[in-house]
Amino acid sequence: MTKPKDPGSSDHRSDHPSDHPSDHPSHEAAEDGDYVHPRPGLHVPAPGGGLVQDPEWYRKAVFYEVLVRGFYDSDGDGTGDLRGLIDKLDYLQWLGIDCIWLLPFFQSPLRDGGYDISDFFTVLPEYGDLSDAVELISEAHRRGIRVIADMVMNHTSDAHPWFQESRRDKTNPKADWYVWHDDDHRWSEARIIFIDSEASNWSWDAQRGQYYWHRFFHHQPDLNYDNPAVADAMLEVVRFWLDIGLDGFRLDAVPYLFERDETNGENLPETHAYLRRVREEVDRLYPDKVLLAEANQWPSDVVDYFGDGDECHMCFHFPLMPRMFMAIRREQRYPITEILAQTPSIPDGCQWGIFLRNHDELTLEMVNDEERDYMYAEYANDPRMKVNVGIRRRLAPLIDNDRRVGELLHGMLFSLPGSPIMYYGDELGMGDNIYLGDRDGVRTPMQWTPDRNAGFSKADFARLYLPPLMDPVYGFQAVNVEADLRNPSSMLHWVKRMLEVRHQHPVMGIGSFELLTAENPSVLAFNRTLHNEQTDEHDVVLCVFNLSRFAQPVELQLAQYEGLIPIEMLGHVPFPAVGTLPYFVTLAPYGFLWFNLVERP
Amino acid sequence: MIDIDVLAGLLGGHLVRQRWFAGGEDEAPSCKVVTLETLVEGPPALLRVLVEAAHGGDAALYQLVIGVRPAGGHEEFLSGRPEAVIAMDMETEMGPALVYDATADPELTVALVNAVVPGTDAERGRLVSTESTHTSMVFDERLIMKLFRRLGAGGRNPDAEITRALTMVGFANVATPVAEWRDEVNDYAVVSEFLVGGADGFSLALTSLRDLYDCRCDPEEAGGDFAPDARRLGAVTAKLHLALAEAFPAVRADASHWAEVMEERFVHASLAGIDPALVHAVFDRLRSVLRAGMAIRSHGDYHLGQVMRTDAGWFVLDFEGEPGSSLEDRLELSSPLRDVAGMIRSFHYVAQVALRERAEAIDERIVSLSAAWERRSKYAFLEGYLGVEGIGALLPPGELDQDVVFSAFELDKAIYEVGYEQAHRPDWVGIPLAAVARIVGSV
Incomplete structure (x- = not known):
């Protein structure tokens, strides 16, 4: 159990929150003149509590993925921010999640949703500043909630000063911080991941007169981990954020750190050696932290990222999610039990991260031949499932807004082996807007109230980073936290109740x-x-x-x-x-x- | 322990109530106890009895395992199982005793497996099913014992023999035998790994059909589409045939011989409303096939109930052949297409069974969906089957000849089914009769 809970208070906690309007803590009052946060009436337990030390907390925890931009806008500029998230911590505490997973919130030109970081030590100004991050972490900890964040190890933005310096010429101090080469023929065995937008893993830099290596977008040059200075610098980044109080990282795109001749440049021994070094440093200096690897691969390959229990604490289990959907569609258990049978056991102290939806998904490129045949056999002839592979949808529209299926899926998510990772808004049954395009469709503002801008922001509508959903089924008039709080039979109350039950039984996490x-x-x-x-x-x-x-x-x-x-x-x-x-x-x-x-x- | 003559006097009445007894229910056979051995002294005691049951002019050897407990106790495991009781109150060395079929007794099933397969260390046993030839028990959800009831005239049980041989040639989709109970004369039981999480093909197909009939969309649009599973099943079936051809003799087929056997079956059948000339025409076409592929040991009674979907794909069970056929017939080499035809017939059966479930709610749309499901499953199965490398060497070389051989086996199977339904489920006879009409009409 990661959160201390007074057993006697559980009835009180599950009381209808809006029965306690007078319990609003005073710090929620207006901060800037007549501006008052549109807040649901939440009963907030007395301050105190905080974190309980537990080296295996992540094996019992329920994670909650938050897009800072889309959660809550505290300053009315149309974009969610860290202070907004702080304002909504009471909601997350009430819901009963254990750990917030933040998508990247670092300085970035935002050409890849913040995964193109241009300064690892600075918060993206529209989200706030470093002191906001510090306050977020300490306010979360005060409520017994941990915070992890996305960290991109493999590359930086081309706007990063390191790259700007490196590209200047071949002799500058950072000349070897990136991977440069005179021609673009080397390592042709490495596949191109973003095949739709990139023609090669090499791009020409006219300033330096050489090609640079990038496994993702051309504006995301790969760091050169063969340079000890780079390896040290990234370790310094890790230490910086752990010192501030982050509880760990989701390590983005870990398989690609190193490049070697005659290999596909994935899962190399050198990459594992570096991860062991990171883990050693974390274990040495910071108790109770977690490293969660995003290795978008098959479980039998992903297990390598657990090492012998000396690399990452957690890895995502990617194929389970589509197979849960397939099992319900086929009305048979085999899609699920087959993949569980193919999932190797993992070292002590390790845990899978499982999910119904997040912004990472299984694609056909990542699977082995046999599974690809399986996926084609199952999906390719099924127009409905085909549409849903690779395109990002939210949970509710994927299941035709069927509450029974939503509960069934959550029932499995909360009891199958692994730590559940929820996606913001799915606890309400929020929908998506596929017309916004692949990524943005599931990144619309969190729906807090039926008021203007879904209660997400006081900005003019046109200034919002994305429009909130307004359709009659999933729109904020119909689906929002405030309404769900008032309705004791809402999905939100049901999810909260399930999380309570799960917390009472650590066996769900570690059994x-x-x-x-x-x-x-x-x-x-x-x-x-x-x-x-x-x-x-x-x-x-x-x-x-x-x-x-x-x-x-x-x-x-x-x-x-x-x-x-x-x-x-x-x-x-x-x-x-x-x-x-x-x-x-x-x-x-x-x-x-x-x-x-x-x-x- | 107990008096052999007294026991023999009771067994006739006991046998006729058992599903695995091949004689009719009307007349109790006269029984002779061939051997009686005590496996466990008890109490409860466990005895194994081989009994020869004479019925009309035929005599067959059956295997029983018998439990003996002091009379008067209330045995929960016998509630609802009156057919398992041989005697409520028999004079024995133990005193007055309850004598019964020990497979009903969880304690004695464990004693049985531990007695005949030392080192099993089973703790819990349960009866799973009684089929027409054997009784199955599961131990600790990890082992399954198939206790053969009717012992073959030649002694060897084809199921034990085939499973053993398939494992030897590395065919992975059968339950791996762990131990066998046998002597020079007979196979008595086989203990295999239990397929945890398995479900038989028939219930899986029913799941798909119920979904289809409810959503009323085309089968390829339906969530419960069966085609991917049918395709994988076809591939496993082809691999099974290749393994059988490797493990047993495989000879050049003689289609005219198959035709003779089919004609023989047809002579004894009564098919209301079917013109015999049309049936003969199908067999005549079979006779005319000069290159009919190979004749191999086949499954012999291949249908959805004999295959099990597991977490590791489809597994094939029960290689005993058609229960109504003689051992000699069951061992005869035949075309692999005989099994293929059996499975395709099974697709028809399951689609019809699902229709019957919603008897009052059948309309034209559902009937056409049923036919579409059958077609789709059949093509997916054949696609999977024919897609396996090397399978062509076992089949007639030309597609036309393949169709002729397949149709003949399909017809032969349907004729067998008509006879079976007339004897057991007269109101189902329309299912195979319709198939016969379709096949002969299509020639």
């Missing part, structure tokens, strides 16, 4: 996983088990999901739990004790049940 036999192919059943060595007790959770839109029966083989009583975990309702015969469960359409198996209720 072992065992698939159970179910003859009905539409049913996914597994258990999670955690052995408490001090008490010699087992915490056993049984999860049963109906992937079909029809009601389904299932007989489960639970003889190993004979005599135990399944307690349904949301309502604490005792079910009949497990006997020697198969345990019979009926499930509503898209229904699921979590049971805690106990000796007595």
Whole structure:
């Protein structure tokens, strides 16, 4: 458990928040004259709490991915900012998430959503400044919430002073900080990742009269990690932010740090060696931090980034997400169980990051041949799924806004092995705007209220970085935090309740996983088990999901739990004790049940 | 332990109530206990009995495992299982005793596997199914024991034999045998790895069809599309045939011999409303095929219920052949297309079964969707099957001849089904009859 919680306060916490309008802390009052933040009425527990030290917090945590630009605009300039996020920390605390994951908020010309960093030590001015970042971290910590941020190790923006200096000539002090070459033939084995916009991994720089290497956009030159000064400088960047209090990083594009002849330039031993060096430094100086690798590859390859437990603490599990959607579409569990069967075990202390939606996605380029055949067989003939691969959609539109499917998916997300990573707005069932284009469609402003600009900003509408959704189904008039708070049966309240239950059972994060036999192919059943060595007790959770839109029966083989009583975990309702015969469960359409198996209720 | 003669006197009445007993239900056979051995002294005691049951002019050897417990106790495992009880109160060395089919008793199934496969260390057992030839039990969700009931005249059980041979040639999509219970004469049981998380092909196909009939869109648009699974199943089937051709003799096929066998079956069938001349025409065309590919050991009773979808793809089960056929017939080499035809027939069956589920809500659209699903599944299966390298060497070289051979086996299977349904489920006879009409009409 990462957050201290007074067990006696749980009822209080789950009370309808708007019943406590007078509880608004005073610091939420207007800061600039008559401007008052459009805030939902939230009951905020007394300050205090803070973080509890736990070297494995990330294995039990629920992460929440936030686009600073889109979360909340504190100064009315039409763009979300760090102070806005600080203002909304109470909401995130109320929701019950454990860790915020910030997309890049560093100085950048913003030609690649901030992944083109031009100064690692400066906050993008429209987001605020360094003191805002410090305050965000300390305010989050005060609420028991940790903060990690995107860090791009592989490259910088071409606007970065390092590159500006490096390109000047071949002899300047930073001449070897990037990867320069006289011709553009070297390392032709390395694939071009952004094949639609880049013709080569080399681009000509007229000023220096040489080609420079870039695995991504041409305006993102790769750093030269063979230069010890670069390796040291990036370690300094890591130390700088950890010193300020960040709780870790999502390491962007880690497989590409080094280049070697006759290789494809991915997953090289030198890259792993450098990651071990980063990890060693983090372990040496900073307890309770996490490194989360974005290696957009197959689980059997991604596990290399855990090393022997001495590289990254966490890696994303990419293929699970599309297969969860496929399983529901096919009304059978095999798309999920197959990929779990193909997922190698990981070293102690490591954890997968799993998600329903985030801005990273599986694409057909990253998978092995066999899986590509599988994906083509499953998707290519299915016009609906085809449309959804590679194009970024939010969760709700992907599932036709079906609340039952949304709950089913979250039920799996919160109980399958791995730490769940949520995407801002999905807890409301927010939609997308595909007409804004590939990336921006899912980056529209967080919908706080039914008021002007969704309560996101006081700016003139035309000044907003992106228009909020206004359609009749997903628009902010219909879907917003304020309305959801008032409606006890909203998706938001349901998600909050699920997070509470998950927190009460660390087994969901760190327990072992065992698939159970179910003859009905539409049913996914597994258990999670955690052995408490001090008490010699087992915490056993049984999860049963109906992937079909029809009601389904299932007989489960639970003889190993004979005599135990399944307690349904949301309502604490005792079910009949497990006997020697198969345990019979009926499930509503898209229904699921979590049971805690106990000796007595 | 118990008196053999008393037991023999009770077994006739017991056998007729068992699904795996091949004789009819009307008349109890006369039984002779061939061997009786005590596997576990107990109590509860576990006995293994081989009994010869004479029925009309035929006699067959059956295997029973029998539990003996002191009479008078209430045994929960027998509730709802009256057919498992042999005697409520029999005089034994133990005193008055309950005598029953031990496969119903979780405690004795564990004793059984631990007795016949030492080192298993099973802790929990459960009965999973009783088929027409065997009874299956699962242990600790990791092992499955298939206890053969009707012991073959030649002793060897084709299922045990084929599974063993397939494993030897490296075919991965069968449950790996862990141990066998056999002697010089008979195969008694096979213990294999249990396929955790498996579901049989029939229920998977039903899932797809229920989705289709509900959404009423074209099969390729439906969420529960079965084609990808059918395609993978076709590929596994082709690999199975290549492995069978490697593990057993494979000879040049004689199509006219197949035609003779089919005619023989047809002579005994009664097909209302079908012109026999049309049926003969199909077999005549088969006879005219000069190069019919190879004759190999085949699965023999290949349908969706014999394949299991697992996390590692499709697995093939139960190589015993058609339960109604003699062992000799079941061992005979045949065309791989016989299995292919069996599976395609199965696609028809499952689509019809799903239709029957919604009997009152059938309309033209649903019926045409059903046919479209069958077509799509069939083509996907064949695409997967024919796409496997080397499979062509086992088949007739020309596409036209492939069609002729396939149609003949499809017809033969449908005729077999008509007979089966007439004997067991008369109101289902329309399903295979419609298929017969379609096949002969299409020639």
